[in-house]
Amino acid sequence: MRKIFAICVGLAGLFCTATAGFAADPGTEDPNNWPQYHRTANAWRYSPLDQINKDNVSRLSVAWIAHGGDLTMGIQETPLAIDGVIYSITSGNRVAALDGKTGQQIWSYEPRLNPLTKKILFAPYSRGVAVGHGMVFIGTVDGRGIALDQKTGKERWQVQLTDLADCHGCNFTSPPVVAGDMLTFGSTAGELATQGKIFGVEAATGRKVWEFNTIKQDPKSWPGESGKYGGGGAWMPGTYDAETDTVYYGTGNPGKDFVNAEREGDNLYTDSVLALDPKTGSLKWYRQEIRQDVWDFDSPYEIMLFRKDGKNLVVHLNKSGFVFVLDKANGNIENVWPISDLKNFVKDIDKETGELIGRVELPMNEETLICPSTFGARSWNSGAYNPKTGLWYNNVLDFCGYLKPVAQKVDPKDYGTGHTGSNDFGRLVLAPDGRKPGRLDARDPFTGERKWTYEMDVPGFASVLTTGGGLVFNGDPLGILRAFDAETGKQIWSFNTGSGMRSGIISYAVDGEQYILVPSGWGSYAAILLPPLFPQLEKVPSASTLIAFKLAK
Amino acid sequence: MTRVLLAAIASLTVAAPGSAQQDPDLNDPKLIAAGHQLFLEKQCAHCHGEDGRGGVNLARRNLDPAGVFQSITDGREKNGIRMPSWRDVLTNDEIWQATAYVMSISGHAE
Numbered sequence: 001m002r003k004i005f006a007i008c009v010g011l012a013g014l015f016c017t018a019t020a021g022f023a024a025d026p027g028t029e030d031p032n033n034w035p036q037y038h039r040t041a042n043a044w045r046y047s048p049l050d051q052i053n054k055d056n057v058s059r060l061s062v063a064w065i066a067h068g069g070d071l072t073m074g075i076q077e078t079p080l081a082i083d084g085v086i087y088s089i090t091s092g093n094r095v096a097a098l099d100g101k102t103g104q105q106i107w108s109y110e111p112r113l114n115p116l117t118k119k120i121l122f123a124p125y126s127r128g129v130a131v132g133h134g135m136v137f138i139g140t141v142d143g144r145g146i147a148l149d150q151k152t153g154k155e156r157w158q159v160q161l162t163d164l165a166d167c168h169g170c171n172f173t174s175p176p177v178v179a180g181d182m183l184t185f186g187s188t189a190g191e192l193a194t195q196g197k198i199f200g201v202e203a204a205t206g207r208k209v210w211e212f213n214t215i216k217q218d219p220k221s222w223p224g225e226s227g228k229y230g231g232g233g234a235w236m237p238g239t240y241d242a243e244t245d246t247v248y249y250g251t252g253n254p255g256k257d258f259v260n261a262e263r264e265g266d267n268l269y270t271d272s273v274l275a276l277d278p279k280t281g282s283l284k285w286y287r288q289e290i291r292q293d294v295w296d297f298d299s300p301y302e303i304m305l306f307r308k309d310g311k312n313l314v315v316h317l318n319k320s321g322f323v324f325v326l327d328k329a330n331g332n333i334e335n336v337w338p339i340s341d342l343k344n345f346v347k348d349i350d351k352e353t354g355e356l357i358g359r360v361e362l363p364m365n366e367e368t369l370i371c372p373s374t375f376g377a378r379s380w381n382s383g384a385y386n387p388k389t390g391l392w393y394n395n396v397l398d399f400c401g402y403l404k405p406v407a408q409k410v411d412p413k414d415y416g417t418g419h420t421g422s423n424d425f426g427r428l429v430l431a432p433d434g435r436k437p438g439r440l441d442a443r444d445p446f447t448g449e450r451k452w453t454y455e456m457d458v459p460g461f462a463s464v465l466t467t468g469g470g471l472v473f474n475g476d477p478l479g480i481l482r483a484f485d486a487e488t489g490k491q492i493w494s495f496n497t498g499s500g501m502r503s504g505i506i507s508y509a510v511d512g513e514q515y516i517l518v519p520s521g522w523g524s525y526a527a528i529l530l531p532p533l534f535p536q537l538e539k540v541p542s543a544s545t546l547i548a549f550k551l552a553k
Numbered sequence: 554m555t556r557v558l559l560a561a562i563a564s565l566t567v568a569a570p571g572s573a574q575q576d577p578d579l580n581d582p583k584l585i586a587a588g589h590q591l592f593l594e595k596q597c598a599h600c601h602g603e604d605g606r607g608g609v610n611l612a613r614r615n616l617d618p619a620g621v622f623q624s625i626t627d628g629r630e631k632n633g634i635r636m637p638s639w640r641d642v643l644t645n646d647e648i649w650q651a652t653a654y655v656m657s658i659s660g661h662a663e
Contacts (some may be wrong), residue, residue: 118628118638124614392554408594416637424599424607528600528608542633548639 002351019168034081037237042305045384047507051514053469057493061552064103068544069094074523075544078504092124100510114142119415120169125421132178139172157206168192179240179278190252191418196233210281216268226263231255232270236300247278253298256421258405287331289318296374302382321377337448375402385467392445395460399437401426406528428533452489462501477499499543518548581654588654605658617660621652
């Protein structure tokens with residue numbers, strides 16, 4: 001590991017510069033920046049900056065506040081920070097470039113969206129932008145890829161990738177991945193009567209080069225017509241590994257979500273980790289995590305890359321709570337461990353083959369208690385890994401839900417109805433053993449050994465940040481931002497942001513000062529579905545705010 | 554020609570959402586039952602709960618039929634959350650059925 005240089009003057013590193021001389025670990029070039037969705041290609045969400053640390057975090061104060069625009073479904077983004085400029089995207093795909101020192105807007109861009117987005121299920125979510133080749137790239141909620149000039153925000157190209165009207169509203173809710181000269185876009189599809197795709201597009205021109213169908217054309221995998229509306233897709237950003245020129249994606253669940261009677265195959269490539277060639281879209285390998293899913297336990301979460309004991313590994317959390325440790329070269333299983341012991345959908349999993357043991361099937365028209373709930377053992381909001389502590393920090397959701405499959409007509413023009421085989425997404429209940437419904441866990445990413453835990457009455461639904469200053473930052477749905485000692489889990493600072501968090505906290509530095517940037521604004525289906533279980537959330541106000549903190553002088 | 558145009562305008566007016574001329578009897582048990590069926594099929598229960606006591610609680614609200622009809626037709630965005638628009642997905646008759654069911658479960662203090 002190469003060393004980060006920090007120059008410190010004064011007591012307790014008060015004036016530590018936030019500039020680093022070298023990169024450390026794969027993809028951590030220029031620690032002052034947060035240049036992609038998970039900051040680095042290894043998807044660690046680790047900032048090596050250490051000016052803000054355990055000794056001085058209590059002196060954090062607000063540097064600036066910026067408003068993100070429309071509040072609908074909250075603020076769900078992980079902003080980027082590159083060379084002192086923040087690139088932000090908020091509800092309805094509004095993009096803005098802001099001065100990282102002041103929050104002043106440099107430019108903004110708002111696409112005119114297809115009116116059909118008013119009818120579809122997954123809008124107007126906007127979870128991030130990608131930057132590269134002097135451009136800012138977005139995937140839109142009406143299924144387009146758009147490139148903007150990084151300096152001016154002027155549109156450079158756009159391309160329609162999904163057929164919004166004929167794919168049950170399948171679209172993009174997450175940013176594309178910059179994979180060399182290519183961009184890859186993953187579409188929504190898991191609750192939609194469609195076949196989810198991943199698209200390869202030339203970054204320079206917007207020309208579509210390939211598309212990968214996440215529904216395998218194979219009658220053994222999808223008997224009869226069952227694959228026609230099989231779902232899948234890849235609704236969160238993938239990971240690009242330049243070393244092997246591979247883009248990794250996790251895919252969505254099969255449809256109808258809770259009914260498997262007509263799809264009695266393995267339902268490839270749903271609930272899988274895919275390794276794709278970004279130039280051609282050809283499949284290098286896949287690892288299906290959940291065969292013939294009926295619990296909505298898909299695989300879109302971050303794909304983390306590690307090198308350990310001479311092996312190149314992928315660590316990937318499935319929504320069910322099983323963490324798969326895979327050989328990066330071929331997807332072979334090295335280990336599987338559970339992020340929570342609250343699970344009854346299977347008795348166990350074979351740690352060598354990944355085979356589910358003792359599946360609980362869902363009888364039609366009856367309620368079955370399934371743990372974890374359809375929110376998963378963790379939500380899509382990412383965890384964070386700190387190479388200094390060797391710990392991976394995750395918000396764990398420890399509650400359950402009753403699932404009741406019902407017969408459902410298939411109608412791709414019925415845009416507002418999920419292709420789920422149900423009347424709802426499960427009646428949420430607390431865990432039968434009375435445990436707290438949420439916690440922040442610090443675990444070894446390869447074995448699952450837990451170092452510390454912080455229990456919560458309302459679970460966390462935001463992405464975690466960890467830093468070289470030995471800190472873990474986590475936001476909760478009530479709006480409380482907390483900083484923890486990364487080694488011990490001791491809470492050492494908190495701040496009320498005024499609204500709940502469903503977004504990604506980042507850190508960056510400009511002119512020698514480190515910032516913690518926090519998007520705050522409660523929304524999404526979590527805001528709609530959680531109040532019956534967590535009445536505290538009924539009164540959480542909506543917002544769309546970026547709050548930047550730095551040390552008080 | 555003028556007569557044809559006026560007839561067309563009249564038909565548009567009659568078909569307009571929320572038009573008083575189209576308001577059916579929202580207490581009709583058949584209408585409420587049909588609305589209940591739609592409420593389930595279209596997964597309204599997902600957010601509202603089958604009995605109206607879901608995350609977006611209808612049971613505690615005092616709603617007016619025209620407002621409910623309008624919200625179902627054009628969707629609704631408030632307090633950071635959003636309901637999709639059902640215009641052209643459901644017919645006006647179906648939206649009235651759903652409205653009747655919503656009215657039957659709303660306005661009940663807990």
